[in-house]
Amino acid sequence: MLTIDLNENKQLVIAQTPTVAAARGQVLIKVNAAGVNRADLLQRQGKYPPPPGDSEILGLEVCGEVVALGEGVASQWLGQHVMALCAGGGYGEFVAVDVRHCMVKPATFSNAQGAAFCEVFLTAFDAIAQYPEFGAEHTVLVHAGASGVGTAAISLAKYLQAQVVVTVGSDEKKQFCLAHGADKAINYRQHNWREVMKAEGLSADLIIDPVAGGYLNDDLSVLNMDGRIVVLALLGGRYSEQFDGAKLLQKRAQLIGSTLRNRTPDYKAKLVDNLKRTFGDALNSGHIAPVIDSIFPWEEAMSAHQVLQDNANLGKVVLTHESLGER
DSSP: OEEEEEOTTSOEEEEEOOOOOOOTTEEEEEEEEEEEOHHHHHHHTTSSOOOTTSOSSOOSEEEEEEEEEOTTOOGGGTTOEEEEEOSSOTTBSEEEEEGGGEEEOOTTOOHHHHHTTHHHHHHHHHHHTTSTTOSTTOEEEEESTTSHHHHHHHHHHHHTTOEEEEEESSHHHHHHHHHHTOSEEEETTTSOHHHHHHHTTOOEEEEEESOOTTHHHHHHHHEEEEEEEEEOOOTTOSOOTTOOHHHHHHTTOEEEEOOSTTSOHHHHHHHHHHHHHHHHHHHHHTSSOOOEEEEEEGGGHHHHHHHHHTTOOSSEEEEEOGGGSOO
16 A cells, blocks of 8 residues: 655655554544644654554544454444544555544545544543533633644634633734634734733633643643643643742642543543544534645645644644545
């Protein structure tokens, strides 16, 4: 089968590899489209190796057709068009996926939207779930609001009738997030977001933070009592100078580090089930859907990665086989 592989210069190239097969409890998916995530960039750079046993091929989410079933998988999955969370391998022509990590693609979704769903929405949902009974009486602060996870968090939080504050790096992203449903968007390049929130009497019960580093003290400053900060990445660096642990105690706050990729298959399966239970109607009606920034043919995977590297995306970047139908 064809895959997107790395050459000696860590550039993405089309390569031929043995076709994968579905093991027990898995389905084999013929991939129509694959989501591009920052984890793919880090893995390409050698900074985020896959967990032991996972595929070395990039790609954590796909959309496609189930073409073969592993032992123990119900026959009704055969021929289904699904969106799936992958343990790597999404940048392949075929990928084998735990059937519990698959969702039937809503009729309202394009292939690109199906490919853009699982990784970011499950990540955002997992972060929101860290605050029990999060809903209409709560406020979430989402850093990098225009990113894939950011837009997913806005969608889920607004469906739960919560108030949403986001930080972004440009006025274009600010207007984009407001149009997507955010109640307040702050351009951190023009204003100190902590001071803006303080001046406007805004605070947060939950903070979804892919930046960390120097943001953590400011996060604590705007966090409510018994609030939670969920750190998803370290875009601001792995160290936080002069972190004020006293604020953590004073507010009875919880600082939670969370990554989806190295969760157990059972954890991911439960997360998928809980997401479908909570938001299934909204997905099937099209009320909740991924926001697509751009779509690239697989031959232009390096260009797709560059969009994320430049922080230029408004929503998700997707790779697609144009010959495989609707993008």
